[in-house]
Amino acid sequence: MLLIFIFVLGACIGSFLNVCICRIPAGESIVFPRSRCKCGAQIPWHLNIPLLSWLFLGGKAQCCGRGIPARYFIVEFLTATLFVVVFARSNSLPNFIIGSGFCSLLLAIAFIDMDTMEIYDAMSVGGMFVGFVISLLFPQWHDEQSGISSLVKSLSGACLGSGLIFWVAVMGEMVFKKEAIGGGDVKLLGTIGAFIGWKGCLFSLFGGCLISTLIFLPSLLIWKLIKTKTFTIPRIIPFAPVLVIGSITHVLCGRNLLEMLF
Numbered sequence: 638m639l640l641i642f643i644f645v646l647g648a649c650i651g652s653f654l655n656v657c658i659c660r661i662p663a664g665e666s667i668v669f670p671r672s673r674c675k676c677g678a679q680i681p682w683h684l685n686i687p688l689l690s691w692l693f694l695g696g697k698a699q700c701c702g703r704g705i706p707a708r709y710f711i712v713e714f715l716t717a718t719l720f721v722v723v724f725a726r727s728n729s730l731p732n733f734i735i736g737s738g739f740c741s742l743l744l745a746i747a748f749i750d751m752d753t754m755e756i757y758d759a760m761s762v763g764g765m766f767v768g769f770v771i772s773l774l775f776p777q778w779h780d781e782q783s784g785i786s787s788l789v790k791s792l793s794g795a796c797l798g799s800g801l802i803f804w805v806a807v808m809g810e811m812v813f814k815k816e817a818i819g820g821g822d823v824k825l826l827g828t829i830g831a832f833i834g835w836k837g838c839l840f841s842l843f844g845g846c847l848i849s850t851l852i853f854l855p856s857l858l859i860w861k862l863i864k865t866k867t868f869t870i871p872r873i874i875p876f877a878p879v880l881v882i883g884s885i886t887h888v889l890c891g892r893n894l895l896e897m898l899f
């Protein structure tokens with residue numbers, strides 16, 4: 638029963654993330670106005686229920702028959718699933734709230750980066766300061782006894798995270814003769830460090846690259862087999878999703894993975 642409640646809660650947050658993903662790059666308010674279809678019609682509440690409405694409508698708007706991208710459903714389903722898994726792995730309510738909030742922020746950043754190749758400072762730098770405050774107030778998030786040692790973990794994570802990826806970016810530029818990793822990614826790994834410390838940063842960067850390669854290489858090959866003629870490898874690839882995949886994996890099972898390896 639409780640898990641169903643957590644799933645529904647996650648789906649609702651996912652629905653809010655969809656609003657953020659659409660409206661933040663457009664510079665619109667994420668609170669007002671109420672959701673509208675692209676044709677301008679206001680969406681009634683009973684057609685705006687997370688997950689269910691999309692399934693019920695078969696991915697088509699009722700007002701004008703326009704297609705509703707499957708991504709709305711995917712974001713809601715991903716968020717709901719993440720909430721359940723984070724809940725199952727959390728040992729306290731504050732840790733669940735912090736973990737699921739952190740994952741939600743990362744999801745929004747990843748999808749916005751895929752759409753626009755931008756990471757907004759309000760989310761990355763803003764998130765980093767939230768990470769510092771949370772570390773100070775809730776030391777149990779970092780498995781620490783005192784707020785100060787927890788804050789030190791958070792600060793060192795932010796410094797190492799952005800420092801590390803900065804030097805990776807410098808080397809990437811030397812090798813590829815063009816900007817390989819943007820400033821947004823540097824700030825984002827700082828945010829990740831503020832939440833999960835320097836070990837989490839290392840995991841997010843290298844683990845994220847490894848997992849993404851394992852996921853994307855086979856899909857690229859399959860894609861290539863299906864669409865031989867139209868296929869082109871994108872020249873620039875958003876990097877935030879890679880870091881996000883790594884750090885969400887770390888939140889969910891990083892500690893166990895690290896213990897298994899070392």
Ligand SMILES: [Zn+2]
Binds near residue numbers: 676678698699701702
């Ligand atoms: Zn419409």
